[in-house]
Amino acid sequence: MRMKEWWEAKDGSSESGEGCLAIGNLDNAVDGSMKIASASFAGLLRIYNPQQPHYSVEDLMIETHLGIPILQLAAGRFIDAKHVALAVLHPRSLNVYSLASGSATGSKDTFFKLLKAYEHTLNRPASSMDQGRFGGVGHEQLCIMSMEGHIVIIDQDRVVLERKLSNFLLPGPFAYAAAADCFVTYCSRMEIECFKYASLVPQSQAGQRMHADWSIIIGEEVVNVVVGHASRDLTHSQVDVVVVSTHMLLALQDNGSIRSQKRIEYVPLCATLYPNPSREVGGTEENLIVGTHAGTALIYCDMRLLWSARLMWPPAAMGVHCFGNQNGLLVSLAFDGTVTISYLGTDPPTLAVVPETKELNYEAMDEEHRSLLQTIRNSSSDSKIEPSDGLTLTAQVSAPAVVSLIIGAIIAIGFSRSEFPPCGRSR
Numbered sequence: 001m002r003m004k005e006w007w008e009a010k011d012g013s014s015e016s017g018e019g020c021l022a023i024g025n026l027d028n029a030v031d032g033s034m035k036i037a038s039a040s041f042a043g044l045l046r047i048y049n050p051q052q053p054h055y056s057v058e059d060l061m062i063e064t065h066l067g068i069p070i071l072q073l074a075a076g077r078f079i080d081a082k083h084v085a086l087a088v089l090h091p092r093s094l095n096v097y098s099l100a101s102g103s104a105t106g107s108k109d110t111f112f113k114l115l116k117a118y119e120h121t122l123n124r125p126a127s128s129m130d131q132g133r134f135g136g137v138g139h140e141q142l143c144i145m146s147m148e149g150h151i152v153i154i155d156q157d158r159v160v161l162e163r164k165l166s167n168f169l170l171p172g173p174f175a176y177a178a179a180a181d182c183f184v185t186y187c188s189r190m191e192i193e194c195f196k197y198a199s200l201v202p203q204s205q206a207g208q209r210m211h212a213d214w215s216i217i218i219g220e221e222v223v224n225v226v227v228g229h230a231s232r233d234l235t236h237s238q239v240d241v242v243v244v245s246t247h248m249l250l251a252l253q254d255n256g257s258i259r260s261q262k263r264i265e266y267v268p269l270c271a272t273l274y275p276n277p278s279r280e281v282g283g284t285e286e287n288l289i290v291g292t293h294a295g296t297a298l299i300y301c302d303m304r305l306l307w308s309a310r311l312m313w314p315p316a317a318m319g320v321h322c323f324g325n326q327n328g329l330l331v332s333l334a335f336d337g338t339v340t341i342s343y344l345g346t347d348p349p350t351l352a353v354v355p356e357t358k359e360l361n362y363e364a365m366d367e368e369h370r371s372l373l374q375t376i377r378n379s380s381s382d383s384k385i386e387p388s389d390g391l392t393l394t395a396q397v398s399a400p401a402v403v404s405l406i407i408g409a410i411i412a413i414g415f416s417r418s419e420f421p422p423c424g425r426s427r
Helices: 362-380 399-419
Strands: 004-009 021-024 035-039 044-048 060-065 072-076 085-089 093-103 110-121 126-132 141-146 150-155 158-165 174-177 182-187 191-196 214-217 222-228 240-245 248-252 258-263 268-275 286-292 296-301 304-310 315-323 326-334 339-343
Touching: 021 072, 021 315, 021 326, 035 072, 060 110, 072 126, 085 126, 126 174, 141 174, 174 222, 182 222, 191 240, 222 268, 240 268, 268 315, 286 315
Parallel strands: none
Antiparallel strands: 004 339, 021 035, 035 044, 044 060, 072 085, 085 093, 093 110, 126 141, 141 150, 150 158, 174 182, 182 191, 191 214, 222 240, 240 248, 248 258, 268 286, 286 296, 296 304, 315 326, 326 339
């Protein structure tokens, strides 16, 4: 089964990755409609506002080239607790923008522009970032991991703390668990490590090494780490740390113990969680979507495969949101920068097909059935039955022709005896 396309913005000219997609109410609209921000490693930033099926030029709110590569995007309340902003991570800097609207004098057309709220220059090359209310603050903060294993927590225009991960070699997937107030990352020793925020604050020296509160050996490469309620019967204070590795899906508790696991036989690329539509009111259960290298989206509920559908192409990033008053639409970003909104299901037929109806002659059908059975028996029997209307051929030869044949035979026999002498006698 294939995903049905609802909306698509084709690009095909830039290279994107997993972090180059962010979804949120970026212009802080009153109706709370979601906007899509996509970026490329070349520095191209686009913001879309899909409102109806099929793409139109009005859906593109902003297209700008920032001049430096974009590693990751994030949508959240990074300026204050009320307004949504867009965080853009570059290799050596972090910029936070607000999206403002305006119109020309005497014109009803609306245009949008990016306003830079603040910027941070990074001392080390960045790898990835995550967001959350670290320590229970009222607004969201940003945590940046560097290529060298340093994490920096930024609260608006100031740096809250900076720490160094212990035994760090290469950067891996990085996530924040809000319910447990901890950071989860994957290290080059093929282990998942957890660092609680409360254990970081008392340390006073900048750059001091952090030691993990708990760790678990995975034993293979990890593609993605997402945090949510992937298992059933979890309370609001409990979470799952879902680890997507090359051959396994693993759900960990917030203390590092294994809750459930499942072997997989495909190559995963990205994963995301979204609320289960069939969950009870007040429930926390979420479904897991995994995008594969073969271009399929696999939907799991409590580690059980519910559905599989083919996408237009292999996804670099995915998310499930509401657009155009349609809930549960899947947003996918391709590696070439193309953004697609699709849904599960089939399109209704445009024309009603009415089959031709007529009365059935059951006696004729029964007679035809008996005739066919008799034909099968006759063809499968050992003795062949000659048909009654077969053709008979009779050959008649005249007397002069018979005499001529006899004389010719006698001459041929005499000739053969004179040509070859009897055995044992010589000429």
